[in-house]
Amino acid sequence: MGKKSFLILISFGIFLNSCSIEKKYIKHNKFFEKDISNLEQKNSKIQTKDYLLFIGSSSIVRWETIKKDMYPYKVIRNGYGGAHYYDLIHFIERICKGHEKAKAIFIFVANDITGVEFGNHRDLKPREVKRLFKSVYKKIRNKLGDKIPIYIIETTPTPSRWDVWEKIKSTNDLIMSYTEKENELFYITTRDYFLNDNGTPISNYFVDDQLHLNDLGYKIWSKIIKNKIKNPQ
Numbered sequence: 001m002g003k004k005s006f007l008i009l010i011s012f013g014i015f016l017n018s019c020s021i022e023k024k025y026i027k028h029n030k031f032f033e034k035d036i037s038n039l040e041q042k043n044s045k046i047q048t049k050d051y052l053l054f055i056g057s058s059s060i061v062r063w064e065t066i067k068k069d070m071y072p073y074k075v076i077r078n079g080y081g082g083a084h085y086y087d088l089i090h091f092i093e094r095i096c097k098g099h100e101k102a103k104a105i106f107i108f109v110a111n112d113i114t115g116v117e118f119g120n121h122r123d124l125k126p127r128e129v130k131r132l133f134k135s136v137y138k139k140i141r142n143k144l145g146d147k148i149p150i151y152i153i154e155t156t157p158t159p160s161r162w163d164v165w166e167k168i169k170s171t172n173d174l175i176m177s178y179t180e181k182e183n184e185l186f187y188i189t190t191r192d193y194f195l196n197d198n199g200t201p202i203s204n205y206f207v208d209d210q211l212h213l214n215d216l217g218y219k220i221w222s223k224i225i226k227n228k229i230k231n232p233q
Contacts, residue, residue, distance in 0.1 A: 021135050022089055027120060029090040035080035036091045043078070049101035051076050055092075056108035056153075057083035062212055069222035073103075073229075084111045085132035086124070092136050096143045105140065106188075106225065108153040109133075113171060115164035123164070126171040133175050137185065149184045151228060152176075153221075156190045159201045159210035188228045193220050 022029075051074035054060050060079030067075055078095050088095075088109060099105070112129045114121070124132075133152075140150065154172040157165050169191070179187040194217075196202050203210060205217035213221065 025086040028087040043098040130174040
């Protein structure tokens with residue numbers, strides 16, 4: 001088999017896997033439609049370049065001090081509250097459209113394992129979250145090419161989801177292991193900064209719900225992220 005034929009076969013395999021997992025989670029392809037449409041409208045008005053694009057769930061949406069915290073970098077937030085990898089897989093290409101001039105992309109999605117069942121949500125197993133992440137990552141690469149660095153911000157340990165931290169940690173570790181095998185894909189670990197000497201989450205870094213970061217928590221996030229940008233390996 002020639003090299004060209006081999007690459008075509010690999011691409012076809014990725015396409016089939018992506019279609020398969022999308023079909024598995026097809027019931028999650030409309031719930032956030034309004035949010036995604038709003039992001040598409042914002043994307044169509046982008047006039048800048050060499051910015052950091054942040055994609056993800058409510059921790060991205062609520063980061064209102066991001067421009068100050070991430071200075072001197074320019075930033076754009078494309079988050080939607082409640083995001084999971086099992087719905088992001090349907091929307092990621094629309095969210096990324098128009099961002100060919102981004103300096104780097106940062107992804108934070110933290111709701112696939114919560115310890116709480118509600119509506120259509122049931123916690124996924126760590127390997128299934130990794131599988132979804134891989135598909136989302138491949139879709140970004142297919143849309144924007146392989147030159148833009150992509151950083152994954154790991155799911156931070158929080159007091160409100162401490163009961164399922166071991167499952168979240170396992171997911172983090174699986175995704176981190178995958179990033180080590182890909183070019184221009186980097187992992188940002190945060191856990192050591194948010195755990196005290198007893199190995200439990202530091203509540204002072206979170207708002208009252210003990211899930212979302214407060215201003216101090218975001219300042220710590222920004223410091224970790226900036227250090228990773230300077231030293232990606």
